[in-house]
Amino acid sequence: METFSKVNLKDKFSLFKDQWSPKIVGELNGQFVKLAKVEGSFDWHTHEEEDELFLVVKGSLTIKMRESDVTLEEGEFFIVPKAVEHKPVAEHEAWILLFEPKNTAHTGNVQNERTVAIENQEWI
Amino acid sequence: METFSKVNLKDKFSLFKDQWSPKIVGELNGQFVKLAKVEGSFDWHTHEEEDELFLVVKGSLTIKMRESDVTLEEGEFFIVPKAVEHKPVAEHEAWILLFEPKNTAHTGNVQNERTVAIENQEWI
Numbered sequence: 001m002e003t004f005s006k007v008n009l010k011d012k013f014s015l016f017k018d019q020w021s022p023k024i025v026g027e028l029n030g031q032f033v034k035l036a037k038v039e040g041s042f043d044w045h046t047h048e049e050e051d052e053l054f055l056v057v058k059g060s061l062t063i064k065m066r067e068s069d070v071t072l073e074e075g076e077f078f079i080v081p082k083a084v085e086h087k088p089v090a091e092h093e094a095w096i097l098l099f100e101p102k103n104t105a106h107t108g109n110v111q112n113e114r115t116v117a118i119e120n121q122e123w124i
Numbered sequence: 125m126e127t128f129s130k131v132n133l134k135d136k137f138s139l140f141k142d143q144w145s146p147k148i149v150g151e152l153n154g155q156f157v158k159l160a161k162v163e164g165s166f167d168w169h170t171h172e173e174e175d176e177l178f179l180v181v182k183g184s185l186t187i188k189m190r191e192s193d194v195t196l197e198e199g200e201f202f203i204v205p206k207a208v209e210h211k212p213v214a215e216h217e218a219w220i221l222l223f224e225p226k227n228t229a230h231t232g233n234v235q236n237e238r239t240v241a242i243e244n245q246e247w248i
Contacts, residue, residue, distance in 0.1 A: 006194050006202040028175035028203045029155060029225055051152035057199075070130050075181075078130040079152045099223065101153055 009035065009057055013095050015124050020114050022098055022106050023124040032102050034121075039093040045108030046085045052100045053079045059094030063087070133159070133181055137219050139248050144238050146222055146230050147248040156226050158245075163217040169232030170209045176224045177203045183218030187211070 007025050012035055016023055019037045026033035038061065054063060055077035062071045063078055064087040070078045080086045098106075107115045131149050136159055140147055143161045150157035162185065178187060179201035186195045187202055188211040194202045204210045222230075231239045 006196055006200050008197075009199045009201070026177065026201065026203050028177055028205075028223070031153060031155065033177070033201070033203075053150065053152055053157070072130055073132075075133045076130050077133070077150065077157070079150050079157075081152075099152070099155075 007033075009097065012124055013037070013057070019093070020106075021116055023122055025124060027102070030102055031099060032104075032121075034098040034100070035124075036096050036098060036106075037093055038088060038090045038096060040090065042088045043107065043110050043112060043114070044085055044087045045110040047080075047082055047100070047104055047108045049082055050101045050104045051079050051082050052104065053077055053098065054088070055097040055099075057095040057097055059090060059092055061094045061096055062089045064089055131157075133221065136248055137161070137181070143217070144230075145240055147246055149248060151226070154226055155223060156228075156245075158222040158224070159248075160220050160222060160230075161217055162212060162214045162220060164214065166212045167231060167234050167236060167238070168209055168211045169234040171204075171206055171224075171228055171232045173206055174225045174228045175203050175206050176228065177201055177222065178212070179221040179223070181219040181221055183214060183216055185218045185220055186213045188213055 012025050019039050022034035022036040024032050024034050056072040056074050060073050062069055066085055136149050143163050146158035146160040148156050148158050180196040180198050184197050186193055190209055196202055
């Protein structure tokens with residue numbers, strides 16, 4: 001994998017354009033570091049057992065939750081605790097770094113046309 | 125803890141000045157997100173069981189290893205695989221984000237005057 005080379009975030013983001021399709025850029029302690037470009041609304045979903053970190057690298061991302069929303073700007077992160085239903089929304093394209101266990105499905109408990117099976121998620 | 129509020133990296137870095145003393149800013153899936161200011165040379169050390177991610181937020185950091193070195197600039201990260209001896213070095217002060225298991229001692233297998241016991245590591 002990529003374990004012995006460094007990762008330049010901007011360089012990695014330049015390698016893909018598809019939105020809502022996280023790419024794997026690092027692996028440690030059973031967790032993946034992923035990058036994604038997002039725009040518009042994602043679906044409400046929940047990860048029953050996994051906490052999920054969102055760090056905004058470029059743009060702005062709102063994470064809607066049932067109790068409250070959090071809006072992240074560049075250089076800000078938020079950890080969605082496990083079992084908390086959430087819905088990411090970005091008015092304009094945002095670039096985000098995700099940190100989550102290797103077995104986390106990005107659409108959580110929801111299966112839809114955006115779902116990329118874990119075994120099909122690509123390393124870049 | 126901090127699980128329900130967002131974290132602004134620059135704001136958190138403004139809260140401390142001490143070097144080589146990682147502060148905890150997030151927790152997920154048994155891992156901590158930590159911030160540290162570093163300058164000069166750290167000691168050679170190894171984490172036998174834990175991979176450790178270094179992301180440079182400001183400045184430049186070289187991670188010396190016995191086989192090769194990696195120099196990270198802003199927006200670049202590197203994962204030191206478990207059991208790989210390493211020595212972080214920064215010519216000027218660098219601000220870094222660390223990602224590692226909660227039970228990781230920052231000086232690894234080495235105990236010295238810089239070692240902050242895990243139970244004494246602070247949340248900011």
